[in-house]
Amino acid sequence: MRSVTFVSSLLLAHPNNKHIMVSTRSMARPADVRLAASARGASEGKEEPTKKKKPRSPRKKREPEPVVDDGLKRCPWAGYVExxxxxxxxxxxxxxxxxxxxxxxxxxxxxxxxxxxxxxxxxxxxxxxxxxxxxxxxxxxxxxxxxxxxxxxxxxxxxxxxxxxxxxxxxxxxxxxxxxxxxxxxxxxxxxxxxxxxxxxxxxxxxxxxxxxxxxxxxxxxxxxxxxxxxxxxxxxxxxxxxxxxxxxxxxxxxxxxxxxxxx
Structure with missing residues (x-):
């Protein structure tokens, strides 16, 4: 299997105010490989199997932190723990x-x-x-x-x-x-x-x-x-x-x- 190579052309501003065309090559990303495999499978009459998403477990609600309320003025960082x-x-x-x-x-x-x-x-x-x-x-x-x-x-x-x-x-x-x-x-x-x-x-x-x-x-x-x-x-x-x-x-x-x- 050949890796997928993407070639793109970027229009860059040259320091001398002349525009030049620059070609850049980048290695295929994992996502690009998956997309290529999916397209190939479809052309052969096969579909890329989809993974069933696991249902998210409900987030536990945080218990509200007790409030220190004794009438004393403190530095603001002094919470219940401190x-x-x-x-x-x-x-x-x-x-x-x-x-x-x-x-x-x-x-x-x-x-x-x-x-x-x-x-x-x-x-x-x-x-x-x-x-x-x-x-x-x-x-x-x-x-x-x-x-x-x-x-x-x-x-x-x-x-x-x-x-x-x-x-x-x-x-x-x-x-x-x-x-x-x-x-x-x-x-x-x-x-x-x-x-x-x-x-x-x-x-x-x-x-x-x-x-x-x-x-x-x-x-x-x-x-x-x-x-x-x-x-x-x-x-x-x-x-x-x-x-x-x-x-x-x-x-x-x-x-x-x-x-x-x-x-x-």
Whole structure:
């Protein structure tokens, strides 16, 4: 059986304003081959058999997400799944090394995904990565990597899993050099939170100069999945910056001054 070749002529405008005719050849598409076979079968008194379409199963209706309605004003991203995290963790200063390593891991795992996806898998990550104890995770070998890649409770991307082990080893090196991971990361904001005053989430940047510097320095040390955007998300999560909008009830709880205090 010969393949079908299509020849077409295109009228192109030449740079010198002269029109030239150009012939182009293209390989036959699968659809073109099927059409040719169908036409040949018809000429021989045969019809191309048609496949019966399977009836579509009705789509399951999504259950409406419960609405958080307690009278408190929050950042607009805090839906039903995120509300506890938003109210109790996001933007509140963290100085514990294990907790800081947890957020380095989770923020890196989020790359290319939604934060909601990560939150729903957070407990699985805690179990899989020994409660985020870097001294234990640093000892994980290749067999453990293969085991974790089979764990449906995790984001099963080899690079992200291997980077967690690499980053754990680097955290231990930082602790030797700086006394703690906390001392090191908080040094990028001079040891105290940066209090921003954003009226809308649209005003919040993807990264700050501090985040860019931290990402650059940590990349030099060998950290993976920790670019400027992830570094800034990490800073937001552990309270190195307060990026709650000024009308969110958490803004003042995380060190921001209320509007009337600023006006005074």
């Amino acid at each position: 509300v506890d995290y938003h109210d109790k963790e996001w933007g509140r200063p963290v100085y514990d090394d294990v907790k800081l390593f947890e957020f380095i891991t989770l923020e890196g795992a989020q790359a290319g995904l939604s934060w909601r996806t990560v939150l729903l898998k957070r407990d699985n990550y805690r179990k899989a990565f020994a409660g985020f104890d870097p001294s234990i995770v640093a000892q994980f070998g290749q067999d453990k990597v293969e085991e974790l890649l089979q764990d449906s409770g995790l984001i099963r991307q080899r690079g992200k899993i291997e980077s967690t082990i690499t980053n754990a080893k680097l955290v231990l090196e930082i602790k030797k050099e700086h006394g703690s991971l906390s001392n090191y990361v908080w040094s990028f904001v001079d040891g105290k939170p940066i209090i921003n005053r954003f009226k809308s989430m649209a005003d919040v940047p993807l990264a700050s100069e501090e985040a860019k510097l931290m990402a650059k320095e940590m990349k030099k040390k060998g950290f993976k999945f920790f670019g400027p955007t992830i570094a800034y998300a990490f800073m937001q999560a552990v309270g190195m910056v307060n990026d709650h909008t000024v009308d969110c009830f958490c803004y003042t709880e995380c060190g921001g001054k209320p509007e009337h205090a600023m006006a005074a």
